Amino acid sequence: MRSGRKKKPESYRERSYRQTAEQGDLVSSLVQIKETDLHIQADRDVTRRATELVLQNRLQIEDYIVRHPDFYATLVPEPLDNLAPPVVRDMLLAAEAAGVGPMAAVAGSIAACVGEKLLAEGVAEIIVENGGDIFLYRQRDCTIAIFAGQSVLSNKVGILLTPAQMPCGICTSSGTVGHSLSLGKADSVTVVADSTALADAVATCLGNEVGEGSGKAGVNRALKKAGEIVGVRGVVVICGDVLGAVGDVELVRLK
Numbered sequence: 001m002r003s004g005r006k007k008k009p010e011s012y013r014e015r016s017y018r019q020t021a022e023q024g025d026l027v028s029s030l031v032q033i034k035e036t037d038l039h040i041q042a043d044r045d046v047t048r049r050a051t052e053l054v055l056q057n058r059l060q061i062e063d064y065i066v067r068h069p070d071f072y073a074t075l076v077p078e079p080l081d082n083l084a085p086p087v088v089r090d091m092l093l094a095a096e097a098a099g100v101g102p103m104a105a106v107a108g109s110i111a112a113c114v115g116e117k118l119l120a121e122g123v124a125e126i127i128v129e130n131g132g133d134i135f136l137y138r139q140r141d142c143t144i145a146i147f148a149g150q151s152v153l154s155n156k157v158g159i160l161l162t163p164a165q166m167p168c169g170i171c172t173s174s175g176t177v178g179h180s181l182s183l184g185k186a187d188s189v190t191v192v193a194d195s196t197a198l199a200d201a202v203a204t205c206l207g208n209e210v211g212e213g214s215g216k217a218g219v220n221r222a223l224k225k226a227g228e229i230v231g232v233r234g235v236v237v238i239c240g241d242v243l244g245a246v247g248d249v250e251l252v253r254l255k
Contacts, residue, residue, distance in 0.1 A: 026125065033058060036110055041127040046118055050128075053114045060085035061106065075101040087113050090197040097229055098201035100208075108133040108171050108200025115167070115196075135196045137167040144170050145254055148188035148238040157243065159192065159236060160250040168233065169196025173203035186210035187240065189222060192233045192249060202232055210239055219244040 026041035031050045036058060040050055064084060065072045071088075077095040084092065087109050094105040107130045115128040115135035127142075128135040136142060142161050148154040161168065172190045189207045193199035209225050210218035219237045223246040226235040234247030245251060 026127070036107075037131055038111065038114065039129045040114070040118075042118065043124045043126075046123065046126075049118065049121070050114055053117055054110065057085075057087045057110050057113050060087055061091075061110075064088045071102055073101075078102055090195065091201075094195060094197040094201035097198055097231060098205040100201050100204050102201075104204040105197040105201040107131050108135075108169055108195075109197035111135040112169060112196035119167070133169070133171040133196060133200050135167065135169055136161065139163050142166075143252055143254075144190075146172065146188055146190050146236060146238065149174055151187040151238050152241050153238050153243055154187070156254055157236070157238075158252050158254050159190065159234075160252045161192070165192075165233070165248070169193050169199035171196065171199035171203045173207040186218070186222065186237055188236075188238045190236045191226070192235070192247070194231045194233065198229075198231050202226070202229055202235075205229075206235060206237065210237065215239060216242050216244075 026043060027045050029040040029042065029045055029047040029050055031038040031040065031047060031054050033054050036054050038050060038054065040046055071078055077099060078092055080092050080096065090109045091102040091105040095102040111128040111130040111133055112135045115126050115137065118126055119137060125138045134144065140163065143158040144161065145155055145158045170190065170192050172188050174186065174188050186207050189203050191199040191203045191206065193202060206222040206226055209222040219239050219242050222237045223235060223244050226232055226246055232247065234245065234249030236245045236249060236251065
């Protein structure tokens, strides 16, 4: 089972960005199982429980793929299956909303399932990052930096999120760096949504909207498409030296 159907920035895959993430008063836990690679920051060490949750959710996805091979291979939505496990239903719903294959939502869906369960079990604050896809719930303002490959804007811009906007998902897709499938040429498409699975799937969808050499036209096309998807709070698209944003996102300059 691969971790998704969209490109991830190389720095996400190498995980070097984790060394620069601000720890604050949170405790880090790492969970690595096959393609799933979680960096969790919470008010306590959650390594053991998070590992159990990852194994549980991965097993459910892998079993579903055995019984429904198209779920893994398709690049278009699959019919909703009300009998599927919650993690799979989240992927199916996100894929339907975004118009992509369900595996485009796998990383975000696993991150959310782990984060939501830990919150329900008493964790007060948590950040679950799975290869750059983030489930976020904090009681203070947070800034999420945007990595955009070779763009001059890479790591120069961030999204400021307040406690009132959480929990939420923040996911990024790239068509110029990384190893997973993307049909577009955006350096980065970052999506903030109610659902982390949805943010993951929509990032792939919008990345596909930015065609080669399209510049402002491609960015505007992606932003227009974003406005048509229910559940998306805001989007930031970077293509070369062009940046566009739509929705409820507050951009901040990073040092």
